[in-house]
Amino acid sequence: MGAAALMVALAVLALASGGAASLQYGFYKGKCNSSDVEAVVQSIVKARFAREAPIVAYLLRMQFHECVINGCDGGLLIDGPGTEKTAPPNLSVKGYDVIAAIKAELERRCPGVVSCSDIQILAARDAIALAGGPTYSVRTGRRDGRRSRASDANLPGIDFTAAQAVAYYGKLGLSAFDTVLLLGAHTVGVTHCSVIKSRLYSYGGKTGATDPKLDPYYAFVYKTWVCPNTPSSDGNVVFLDDQWSALRVDNNYYKNIQRRRGVLPVDQNLYNDGSTRWIVDLLANDAGLFRSVFPQALVKLSEVNVLTGTQGEIRKVCNKFN
Numbered sequence: 001m002g003a004a005a006l007m008v009a010l011a012v013l014a015l016a017s018g019g020a021a022s023l024q025y026g027f028y029k030g031k032c033n034s035s036d037v038e039a040v041v042q043s044i045v046k047a048r049f050a051r052e053a054p055i056v057a058y059l060l061r062m063q064f065h066e067c068v069i070n071g072c073d074g075g076l077l078i079d080g081p082g083t084e085k086t087a088p089p090n091l092s093v094k095g096y097d098v099i100a101a102i103k104a105e106l107e108r109r110c111p112g113v114v115s116c117s118d119i120q121i122l123a124a125r126d127a128i129a130l131a132g133g134p135t136y137s138v139r140t141g142r143r144d145g146r147r148s149r150a151s152d153a154n155l156p157g158i159d160f161t162a163a164q165a166v167a168y169y170g171k172l173g174l175s176a177f178d179t180v181l182l183l184g185a186h187t188v189g190v191t192h193c194s195v196i197k198s199r200l201y202s203y204g205g206k207t208g209a210t211d212p213k214l215d216p217y218y219a220f221v222y223k224t225w226v227c228p229n230t231p232s233s234d235g236n237v238v239f240l241d242d243q244w245s246a247l248r249v250d251n252n253y254y255k256n257i258q259r260r261r262g263v264l265p266v267d268q269n270l271y272n273d274g275s276t277r278w279i280v281d282l283l284a285n286d287a288g289l290f291r292s293v294f295p296q297a298l299v300k301l302s303e304v305n306v307l308t309g310t311q312g313e314i315r316k317v318c319n320k321f322n
């Protein structure tokens with residue numbers, strides 16, 4: 001490449017990274033009359049968490065489903081036929097009402113200032129701290145997008161190998177380490193028997209076969225009590241982490257996968273695959289390390305393809321474009 005071409009390439013690169021660079025700590029300081037935007041978000045999340053602690057799982061999962069589909073642009077929040085929200089993997093995403101409540105309060109205090117996409121990221125951050133997880137700062141200044149299409153919702157499969165998961169997040173600029181950290185979000189929340197029945201009753205397409213990579217005691221418990229082999233158990237809840245830890249953001253998830261107790265195949269694959277096992281071991285053996293690095297992966301996820309400056313819009317309500 002000639003010197004001129006190199007200069008142009010560098011200038012284009014600088015422009016391309018300009019979007020993310022203009023996110024700022026405390027972007028809303030002094031912009032919402034006398035209100036402290038982050039404090040308003042936090043107080044609403046806190047009140048909701050006190051009534052409904054699982055919102056930590058809803059908001060954490062929402063951040064993931066939001067940010068991997070065309071970036072963190074509030075696209076998941078839009079109602080209507082054919083929007084991101086209607087894509088099959090998004091049908092079980094919850095927590096939209098918390099975002100709407102925060103937005104309504106902020107619109108009352110300062111209309112047209114705070115984006116829905118920032119609310120999503122701030123609310124998830126606050127819920128994580130309330131659930132015993134780490135506290136961390138996030139940059140704000142995201143704008144809401146004008147696109148929301150179910151056909152864009154390319155979410156990872158539950159039976160992804162570790163390599164597939166790493167490649168998926170790699171496309172978003174995240175590392176293998178980040179991938180293992182992000183899956184650690186399964187330290188909270190639940191899935192349903194319908195999602196894991198093939199692991200229990202027809203592994204590898206063989207009727208009656210159970211995944212040998214699942215701890216036999218856990219397989220027994222699931223088959224006997226949690227997910228008996230009848231259609232009526234499809235909606236039963238399965239905790240992604242141990243039940244006692246299912247509302248706590250901690251590193252117990254990694255200890256479970258060391259013991260072959262990962263609920264989704266992709267969880268277990270992080271340990272079974274030698275390329276990511278060392279990361280699981282590191283995080284399982286050091287609760288403090290998980291606390292200090294989990295936020296880094298969440299922050300990276302929260303800055304994927306964001307709109308800033310004059311891009312997009314600040315919605316009046318989160319479930320409709322202006």
Ligand code: HEM
Nearest residue numbers: 057060061064092156157158182183185189190191192266
């Ligand atoms: C390969 C990647 C991933 C796959 C295949 C995956 C898949 C799933 C599935 C199937 C469920 C259960 C849904 C249901 O039964 O209703 C779930 C729940 C959940 N996921 Fe993931 N996930 C992945 C990565 C992530 C990431 C990166 C995060 C967040 C940073 C996350 C956060 C959650 C949370 C918190 C829940 C519990 C939701 C609740 O209790 O309502 N997941 N995930």
